[in-house]
Amino acid sequence: MSDLALRLDGVNKRYRFFELHDIHLELPLGRIMGFIGPNGAGKSTTIRILMGLVHQEGGEVFVLGHRMPDQQAAAKWDVGFASEDMRLYDSATLDWHMRFIRSIFSTWDHAYAQVLLKRFDLKPEQRIKGLSHGQRVKAALLLVLARRPRLLVLDEPTTGLDPVARHEVLRELTDVMGDERRSVLFSSHNTQDVEQISDQITFIDRGHIIDSRDKETFMDRWRRIRVELPSGVQLPALSGVIDIKQTGRLAVATTNTYDGVLPRAYEAAGVRVQAVEHMTLEEIFVQNVQCSREAGQA
Amino acid sequence: MNRALLSRLILKDWYLARATLALVAAAGCASIGVLYLRSEATGFIGLTAAFIVTILLGVSLPMLTIVNERKRQNLAFVMSLPISPMEYTTAKILSNVLAFFPIWLAITAGVLWTIATAGSYGGIIPVTLVLALTPFVAFCVLVAVAIVLESELVAIITMGAFNVSYSFYWFFLVRIPGLQQEMKSPVAIWSRPILSIIAAEIAIIVVAVGLTFFFQSRKRDFV
Amino acid sequence: MLSGIVLSHADGRPMYLQIMEQIRQRIAVGDWPAGQPLPSIRQMATDLQISVITVKRAYFELEREGVIATQQGKGSVVADGADLGARIYEQDLARHLEQVVRLGALLGLTPMEIQSRLRETLERLAAPEKDRT
Numbered sequence: 001m002s003d004l005a006l007r008l009d010g011v012n013k014r015y016r017f018f019e020l021h022d023i024h025l026e027l028p029l030g031r032i033m034g035f036i037g038p039n040g041a042g043k044s045t046t047i048r049i050l051m052g053l054v055h056q057e058g059g060e061v062f063v064l065g066h067r068m069p070d071q072q073a074a075a076k077w078d079v080g081f082a083s084e085d086m087r088l089y090d091s092a093t094l095d096w097h098m099r100f101i102r103s104i105f106s107t108w109d110h111a112y113a114q115v116l117l118k119r120f121d122l123k124p125e126q127r128i129k130g131l132s133h134g135q136r137v138k139a140a141l142l143l144v145l146a147r148r149p150r151l152l153v154l155d156e157p158t159t160g161l162d163p164v165a166r167h168e169v170l171r172e173l174t175d176v177m178g179d180e181r182r183s184v185l186f187s188s189h190n191t192q193d194v195e196q197i198s199d200q201i202t203f204i205d206r207g208h209i210i211d212s213r214d215k216e217t218f219m220d221r222w223r224r225i226r227v228e229l230p231s232g233v234q235l236p237a238l239s240g241v242i243d244i245k246q247t248g249r250l251a252v253a254t255t256n257t258y259d260g261v262l263p264r265a266y267e268a269a270g271v272r273v274q275a276v277e278h279m280t281l282e283e284i285f286v287q288n289v290q291c292s293r294e295a296g297q298a
Numbered sequence: 299m300n301r302a303l304l305s306r307l308i309l310k311d312w313y314l315a316r317a318t319l320a321l322v323a324a325a326g327c328a329s330i331g332v333l334y335l336r337s338e339a340t341g342f343i344g345l346t347a348a349f350i351v352t353i354l355l356g357v358s359l360p361m362l363t364i365v366n367e368r369k370r371q372n373l374a375f376v377m378s379l380p381i382s383p384m385e386y387t388t389a390k391i392l393s394n395v396l397a398f399f400p401i402w403l404a405i406t407a408g409v410l411w412t413i414a415t416a417g418s419y420g421g422i423i424p425v426t427l428v429l430a431l432t433p434f435v436a437f438c439v440l441v442a443v444a445i446v447l448e449s450e451l452v453a454i455i456t457m458g459a460f461n462v463s464y465s466f467y468w469f470f471l472v473r474i475p476g477l478q479q480e481m482k483s484p485v486a487i488w489s490r491p492i493l494s495i496i497a498a499e500i501a502i503i504v505v506a507v508g509l510t511f512f513f514q515s516r517k518r519d520f521v
Numbered sequence: 522m523l524s525g526i527v528l529s530h531a532d533g534r535p536m537y538l539q540i541m542e543q544i545r546q547r548i549a550v551g552d553w554p555a556g557q558p559l560p561s562i563r564q565m566a567t568d569l570q571i572s573v574i575t576v577k578r579a580y581f582e583l584e585r586e587g588v589i590a591t592q593q594g595k596g597s598v599v600a601d602g603a604d605l606g607a608r609i610y611e612q613d614l615a616r617h618l619e620q621v622v623r624l625g626a627l628l629g630l631t632p633m634e635i636q637s638r639l640r641e642t643l644e645r646l647a648a649p650e651k652d653r654t
Contacts, residue, residue, distance in 0.1 A: 032572060053377055053521040069382075086374035096313075103306055104379060121596065140375075142404060171569055178567040192530065193373040199574040216578045274627060278535055 002065060005029050006182035007288045011049060020045055027200065032173065032181040034198030034215075035187040036281075038289060041204045044185040045085070047155050050185075051081050063149055066151065077105075080144035083155035085142035087136070095124035098146070098246050105135050105147045113146035119168050134161050138142040143171055154186040160191055163227070166190070184262065195219070203288055210292050213218035213280045222279045222287075226271040227251050236269045238262060238294055242291050254279075254287055303381065304389055311363040311393035318362060322355045325399060336416060341394040344412075347404050349429065353464075355401060356437030357457050359394050364444040365453050373467040374521050387514045389443060391507060394441050396435070406430040418484030424492045425471065425481055431499040432467065435506075436460040446513045471495075523637055524560050528569055540579040545588060545613075548599055549606040559597040563595060586612065 004026055020042050028032045037043050048054040049061060052072030055086035061068040102108040117124060120138040131139060141157060152173075158166045174197055176182050182288040188194050194201060195215070202212040211218070229235060229249045240262060242255040246264055254260055261272045279287075310320065329351055333344030367373050376386065411427060413419050439460070444453045473479060480487040527544045528536060547553040554567065562580060566573045580597055583589045591597045600607065617633070625635040 012315055048521060051378070052382075053374070053519075055518040055520075057518075073380050073382045078376065079378075081374075081378040083374055084379070086369040088375060089372055100310060104303055136354065144378075149434065172569050174570045177573055178563055178583075180563060195426070195535070196530075197570065197572050199572045214574055215572060216537065216574050260339060272627065278533065 002258065003029055004062070005031070005064060006050060006185065007062045008148055009060045009062075011046075011051060011056045013054065013063060013106055015045075015059050018042070018045075018207060020049075020056075025202060025209065025212060027185055027194055029183055030177075031199040032184040032186070032197055033178060033200040034088065034194030034234060035185060035202050035204065036189070036191060036194055036285060037187075037204035037210075040206075041220055042207045044085075044155055044202055046204065047083065047185075047187060050153060051076070051079070062254070069214060077190055079151040080147055080149035080152045081154075082140045082144045082157060084137075084159055086140060086153075088143075090129040091127065093120060093125055094125050094131075094142075097128070097139070097143055098124060101147065107147050107149070109146055109148055112148070112220065113142065116142045116146060118174075134165050137161060138165060141169060141172070145176075149181075149184040150182055152182075152186070154184070156188060157186055158188060158190055166193065173197060191282040198255050199253060201281070201286070205289050206296070208292075210287075210288055219278065219281070219284070221258050222254070222256050222284050223262070224277040224279055224283075225253045225255065225262060225266070226264055226274040226277070228274055230270060230272065233270045235271065236266070238265050243287060249277070256284075256288075256291075264270070303379070304385075304392070307376075307381070307389035308380075308393040308396065309387075311390070312397055315359060315362040315397070316354075319397060319401075319478065321406060322351055322358075323352075325351045326401060326405045326408075330412065331473065333409065333412045341416075345409060345426070348409050350406055350432070352402050352433040352462070353436070354431070355398060356433045356440065359398055359437070360440045360444045361453065362515065364441065365450050366392055368448055369450055377521055383517065383520045384515060386476070387511060390445055391441060391510065393427050394437075394507045398437055402430075402434055402437075405439045420485045421481045421483035421487065423486040425477065428492060428495050428499070429468075431496065432460075432516055435502050438506040442510040445510050524565060524568055526565075526569060528571070537575045537579040537582070539574070540565075540576065541583055544579070545609045548588060549609045551606065553599050555564060555599050555601045557607060558598045559599065561596050 006025070006027045008023050008025040011020060013020040018040070018290075023042075023046060025046070035043055035046075037175040043055065050055050050063060050068065052061075052069035052075070055069050063072075063075045064078055066072070068075060082266075098113060102110070111213075116122075118141055120135075122135060122139055128136065128139065137157070137160060141154075144154075149207065157173075158169050161169065170193060173184055173186070176184055177197075177273065186194075198215050200213065201215050201218050205263075227235070227250070229251065231249070234254075235244065235246060235251055239251075240255045240257040241253045242256055245252045263276055266273050329344050329347035331344075332340050332347060335344075337408065346378065377383075379390070394493070409430065410423055413423055413426060420426060436457075440453060440456050443456045447453075474491045476489065477491070480492075524544075525547075526540065528539050532539055544553070544559070553559075559580070560568065562573060562576045565576045568611045569576070580589065580591070582592055583599070587600055587602075588605065590600045599605070620638070622635065625638070630638070
């Protein structure tokens with residue numbers, strides 16, 4: 001337990017129109033976890049439970065060894081939290097916020113804060129009210145990054161950012177990974193970002209965790225196999241194939257348990273394999289959600 | 299929660315309400331100044347002004363520091379700090395009461411002192427105190443409602459209900475047997491009805507704060 | 522030590538394969554000689570702005586191929602071997618040849634036809650040089 005940045009075990013939460021079921025999640029120290037799922041899947045609720053802002057109805061939550069929500073005050077000394085629906089005080093300046101945070105957290109790194117101001121192109125004397133959406137997001141991130149917390153919990157940190165700003169944020173997050181004792185959990189719609197910087201990927205849909213494993217293993221198990229059926233040959237149903245799209249003599253099979261066997265199995269059945277392709281996380285995401293929903297309805 | 303963090307949170311609330319606090323302090327001084335002009339007309343104007351100033355303070359403080367924080371989605375930012383919901387509640391109550399009480403006390407004491415030194419108007423002191431306490435009661439109830447019920451609409455309705463009730467309150471107050479006579483006396487008379495009302499007002503303040511902590515401790519969804 | 526490696530997101534291959542290829546290239550052309558220490562896994566990850574686990578995998582696979590060697594607690598270095606550069610190119614050639622055979626089969630060519638295609642290509646590419654002499 002002491003080597004986990006966070007752990008959720010059998011967590012449940014019920015709302016009128018939505019329910020979180022039996023959530024199990026673990027993030028070892030020194031890793032980045034990308035948390036992805038469709039809108040309304042439960043990412044924000046899970047993150048709120050993690051931060052102690054919402055009490056779970058069942059199950060246990062531990063953040064840096066602290067039990068949540070009871071010990072949330074202690075935990076939050078070492079956790080930097082920023083969410084997409086969080087706002088800074090409109091009538092105050094960014095500089096006021098920086099001094100406010102600095103007065104509370106002794107880990108505030110003033111030099112790094114100045115570097116971030118430059119990289120994020122922010123002016124400290126500007127009022128929050130006058131900032132664009134992207135600038136507000138960056139301001140909130142700056143306040144959280146400059147403290148150098150042991151755990152960063154970020155809900156949609158790159159949403160609504162222009163490509164340059166996104167690149168800067170990713171750079172800061174991967175810089176955090178330079179210290180093996182620091183960990184990051186971030187949720188995002190941007191599958192490319194998640195694919196690029198995550199060590200671990202967790203999928204959530206409709207209140208259930210569909211999958212949670214290390215990225216390389218995860219991405220490696222998914223393939224798209226393009227085949228050509230010679231005349232008279234039928235496409236065999238092979239285990240591990242979760243989706244088939246066929247038009248005429250061409251077909252595309254998708255598998256999430258690839259181990260090199262499938263192409264040979266097809267060729268043994270007389271089917272010509274044209275290509276075996278990797279899939280992007282976005283393609284996997286869409287496929288995963290489709291399959292889990294079909295399975296739920298079956 | 300350590301003292302440093304608590305004081306940071308309180309100072310933060312005062313900073314955000316700084317314009318209002320400065321305005322109210324100035325208006326409070328002005329209304330007492332008017333009282334000092336020592337005529338019946340200015341006496342009435344000064345008392346009314348002082349009353350209105352405390353009502354406005356009692357309304358704007360909770361709206362600025364509690365309701366707005368939730369409405370403008372600043373609450374998640376505050377709760378990202380190393381505090382528990384109960385510590386948040388404590389800081390909120392303290393920042394409100396510690397801002398309201400000294401100003402209210404100064405205005406109320408100023409008014410009572412002016413009346414006491416104005417000659418033979420002592421009889422109106424008890425009733426004035428009862429009236430002066432009502433914005434304090436309204437304030438505490440509004441703070442409680444704003445923190446616990448989290449709704450801007452409910453807070454506004456609460457404010458409205460109190461504002462409307464002042465005239466009813468006065469209506470029933472002057473019908474207390476013997477009060478009219480006591481008010482004409484040159485010396486303050488602390489009758490049983492008056493003292494009971496003052497005790498009730500203080501009790502409501504204490505209960506409001508107590509219930510706030512009670513209901514907050516039972517909340518499952520904080521943000 | 523900055524690796525100077527640049528990754529492409531437009532490249533369809535997984536990132537760890539790209540990293541492996543670029544490291545192999547640097548070794549093959551001699552920029553990273555035998556014994557040269559590689560950046561630590563975390564340094565590389567930070568430098569390239571990618572996940573640690575991807576770099577770990579690239580290093581792991583390279584070690585399996587014998588291109589780099591890892592000393593417990595000391596990080597990785599370019600493996601010793603006078604012919605390491607040539608060996609890398611050999612592995613590359615073998616991979617490409619396999620692909621040629623597979624593609625030929627897809628097209629339905631016989632081994633004879635695949636060989637004649639290879640000869641045609643050799644002649645075509647050698648021709649400009651002949652013209653020059």
